[in-house]
Amino acid sequence: MNKPINPETAPPPADDDDQRAEAPLLQIDDLVKQFTVRRGLFARARKLSAVNEISLNVRPGETFALIGESGCGKTTVGRMVTGLEKPTAGTIRYRGTEMVGRSQRVTDLRREIQMIFQDPYASLNPRLRVWESVAEPIFGFRLMPKSAARGRVEELFSLVGLRPDQMDRFPHELSGGQRQRVGIARALAADPKLIVADEPVSALDVSIQAQILNLMRKIHGQLGIAYLFISHDLSVVAHISTRIAVMYLGEIVETGETRAVLRNPQHPYTQELLASVPRRRVSDRSERVRPPKGDLPSPLDPPSGCRFHPRCRHAMPECSASAPAQREMPNGARVRCHLYD
Ligand SMILES: Nc1ncnc2c1ncn2[C@@H]1O[C@H](COP(=O)(O)OP(=O)(O)OP(=O)(O)O)[C@@H](O)[C@H]1O
8 A cells, every 4th residue: 555544544433332232253362372383303392472362352344453563473363263273272252152173063153254365376276267266165165056156256256356257267367466356256255254364465566455455345345244454554454444453472562443543552562653654665565564673572582571662662660570451541442551550
């Protein structure tokens, strides 16, 4: 996206009464993911803390954004939500059901959670014609007789702005934007209620990014699908999400309505992310979030207390001593920072 951030472009939140009335579609509580890593054959195994006790919920039909620097754990959260990765601890509830095990109920509900990947080229089978890739979930979940699948794929192609004559092409015969449209059609084929979109536009040319985002917004409006939208890019998130969670080194440091958080960020990390945006050149790849000073510490050995404290210009002695509790701010955002104790 080549626009500076404008909090006013964020879709307005649903009014409070609507929000209270609706149970969350997705409820994540105290989710933890640790990977066991070993550097070298004889090195001892170590725990890498990719996601540390995060909680969030996504309401039916809303777009919830997860944002943060590369390596902060966003993809790992998305992969746990879609069942590609198993949590170390914590719970993921979808429509009230805890998504563990392989019961029929869990399997049926998994169909309703689909994923759009960053790199549509890598996520499509190069040996299949694209219509066959889109039809795979229809066959896999036995959603309709095989004879009807091609007609359904044709409908999906039309929905995502592709022509029927493109159905028999192979992925390499399409442009990046067209391949991402195929990826979106494939996610829609399973009739989802929630789509985890993992950096869906960051591999695309800037000129194509807006087209794909507009398509995602159109689908959202037409079909009422909720998105868990993972991105590095604040300007993308400002454009598409109603609520946002800012992640830093495996933890959520600030969460709230997108407009409120972008207008008046409270956490020093969020403030730095936002401050870096207008200074960027718009045409280059540094459009992504520019990290604050210093390197991102290793999740193999995360800092004590507040994980952001070694890079924080407001750091105080208590910041390295204890992890801050989450506090609700006057603008409704929830923030973890000792400045607000
Ligand atoms: N399978 C794995 N085994 C070991 N470490 C992993 C694995 N997957 C992710 N990690 C590590 O977990 C941390 C979080 O990675 P993750 O991909 O979730 O971050 P991210 O914010 O999505 O970053 P990016 O945008 O670069 O994908 C990183 O340090 C990463 O190296």
